Amino acid sequence: MAGKFERVELRALRGIPAVCPGxxxxxxxxxxxxxxxxxxxxxxxxxxxxxxxxxxxxxxxDLRTVTPGRRAAELAxxxxxxxxxIEVILAESSRVVRAAPGLLIVEHRLGFVMANAGVDQSxxxxxNDGSQVLLLPVDPDASxxxxxxxxxxxxxxxxxxxxxxxxxxxxxLGSAGVAIGCAxxxxxLDLRGQPDLVGRTLRATVVGLADEIAAAASLVMGQAAEGQxxxxxxxxxxxxxxxxxRALIRPAAEDLFR
Amino acid sequence: MAGKFERVELRALRGIPAVCPGxxxxxxxxxxxxxxxxxxxxxxxxxxxxxxxxxxxxxxxDLRTVTPGRRAAELAxxxxxxxxxIEVILAESSRVVRAAPGLLIVEHRLGFVMANAGVDQSxxxxxNDGSQVLLLPVDPDASxxxxxxxxxxxxxxxxxxxxxxxxxxxxxLGSAGVAIGCAxxxxxLDLRGQPDLVGRTLRATVVGLADEIAAAASLVMGQAAEGQxxxxxxxxxxxxxxxxxRALIRPAAEDLFR
Numbered sequence: 001m002a003g004k005f006e007r008v009e010l011r012a013l014r015g016i017p018a019v020c021p022g023x024x025x026x027x028x029x030x031x032x033x034x035x036x037x038x039x040x041x042x043x044x045x046x047x048x049x050x051x052x053x054x055x056x057x058x059x060x061x062d063l064r065t066v067t068p069g070r071r072a073a074e075l076a077x078x079x080x081x082x083x084x085x086i087e088v089i090l091a092e093s094s095r096v097v098r099a100a101p102g103l104l105i106v107e108h109r110l111g112f113v114m115a116n117a118g119v120d121q122s123x124x125x126x127x128n129d130g131s132q133v134l135l136l137p138v139d140p141d142a143s144x145x146x147x148x149x150x151x152x153x154x155x156x157x158x159x160x161x162x163x164x165x166x167x168x169x170x171x172x173l174g175s176a177g178v179a180i181g182c183a184x185x186x187x188x189l190d191l192r193g194q195p196d197l198v199g200r201t202l203r204a205t206v207v208g209l210a211d212e213i214a215a216a217a218s219l220v221m222g223q224a225a226e227g228q229x230x231x232x233x234x235x236x237x238x239x240x241x242x243x244x245x246r247a248l249i250r251p252a253a254e255d256l257f258r
Numbered sequence: 259m260a261g262k263f264e265r266v267e268l269r270a271l272r273g274i275p276a277v278c279p280g281x282x283x284x285x286x287x288x289x290x291x292x293x294x295x296x297x298x299x300x301x302x303x304x305x306x307x308x309x310x311x312x313x314x315x316x317x318x319x320d321l322r323t324v325t326p327g328r329r330a331a332e333l334a335x336x337x338x339x340x341x342x343x344i345e346v347i348l349a350e351s352s353r354v355v356r357a358a359p360g361l362l363i364v365e366h367r368l369g370f371v372m373a374n375a376g377v378d379q380s381x382x383x384x385x386n387d388g389s390q391v392l393l394l395p396v397d398p399d400a401s402x403x404x405x406x407x408x409x410x411x412x413x414x415x416x417x418x419x420x421x422x423x424x425x426x427x428x429x430x431l432g433s434a435g436v437a438i439g440c441a442x443x444x445x446x447l448d449l450r451g452q453p454d455l456v457g458r459t460l461r462a463t464v465v466g467l468a469d470e471i472a473a474a475a476s477l478v479m480g481q482a483a484e485g486q487x488x489x490x491x492x493x494x495x496x497x498x499x500x501x502x503x504r505a506l507i508r509p510a511a512e513d514l515f516r
Binding site: 006007008009010011012014112113166169170171172173174175176177178188189206207208209211212213215216218219220228235236247248249250 | 264265266267268269270272370371424427428429430431432433434435436446447464465466467469470471473474476477478486493494505506507508
């Protein structure tokens with residue numbers, strides 16, 4: 001059940017350094033909060049850009065070590081992309097949704113329908129010549145749960161954690177932040193059966209809460225997000241059973257838009 | 259170009275009364291701000307729930323006055339919905355995308371692919387027996403521009419205005435707030451060609467800014483939104499050319515997800 005949401009504040013944590021494999025994001029978060037003289041409160045939600053979670057988890061692949069297979073070589077022809085990059089994308093995917101010049105949309109093994117399986121060549125490593133690419137975390141819901149646990153251990157406060165990314169969308173232009181990992185809050189808020197103010201059953205009854213929070217946090221991260229990849233969200237009062245970001249994936253059989 | 263977004267605050271305006279046809283939303287906004295002892299600042303963005311904009315514009319239809327045509331009668335069979343409701347939906351639509359029991363997804367005449375063309379039976383009028391339904395505003399971008407102009411006249415401050423609604427989405431469960439009207443800010447933020455921190459070209463280069471703001475505002479409105487249908491968003495620093503919400507609609511020919 002959603003409570004009252006009269007005031008929500010979003011703050012980028014300042015001075016987060018470039019993240020390297022093995023870095024402890026819980027420690028980076030605690031240090032930034034301390035510098036900002038802020039303490040976590042119960043109900044706070046921390047949103048982490050996918051990029052820094054992936055980096056901390058060492059999800060880097062050097063394309064110079066990759067040998068493309070036949071399918072990757074074919075798709076390289078079709079899309080004009082680097083066959084080694086496509087090999088990495090295919091290894092992260094369960095199926096190709098669409099290939100066209102300059103474009104490869106797949107279903108990621110985690111269920112997300114997205115461009116390039118989230119494999120990112122930009123902004124990966126300082127001095128990167130493009131050979132290093134960054135993959136999504138192995139299990140972003142588990143990453144979010146671990147981060148929440150780390151923060152709880154440090155602060156004795158239960159916080160929600162979301163890992164967000166920017167996805168392109170069918171029918172609408174421009175990317176928007178979505179949740180790819182979530183712990184400690186309901187990613188999907190089910191209001192079914194709750195009456196509205198005049199006693200009728202609510203129309204929009206299932207809310208993609210974690211996606212709305214992820215989109216809000218994207219506003220604060222900006223796009224050249226390396227500098228502001230962690231956002232504290234305060235004031236979203238939610239009750240109800242916690243659910244992971246994978247609950248946001250619509251089963252293909254139920255997807256009436258397909 | 260996006261500036262720095264270090265801190266964003268979202269506040270629901272308190273004490274907004276039930277809106278009736280002919281009501282002046284600019285006046286309601288000014289009165290609420292005055293009660294809250296707040297003054298608008300340059301760069302503030304006001305987000306209005308579609309429902310109150312539609313009501314103020316008198317976009318109500320009484321189903322008892324509607325005679326369904328043949329196509330509506332057929333779709334009523336297919337979906338199990340009221341044929342008169344479907345007649346109203348078809349009049350608001352350019353094509354039917356999908357019909358199934360309990361479900362009718364259309365392309366709205368404004369270009370939005372959405373359930374029921376946004377025609378809403380819930381929470382319309384106190385004491386409503388279901389015969390009154392509410393349509394989207396005739397031209398939500400124009401509505402947003404008019405609201406912005408009203409606010410500017412009252413406060414001598416330039417603010418952005420977004421009209422939001424909750425849309426279901428392909429591939430993902432749960433609704434999320436999107437912008438159906440926008441004025442005074444770039445609905446679509448084009449960062450193409452801007453280098454990222456390590457000098458590569460940014461990946462996510464076109465951002466659905468107004469949709470991200472609309473989703474953030476949804477968090478504060480909640481779902482039983484009649485009580486908190488206006489949200490003040492403060493701290494989103496944007497530069498760049500203003501664009502309307504219709505710029506967020508991906509032309510079918512360019513929609514590689516279709």
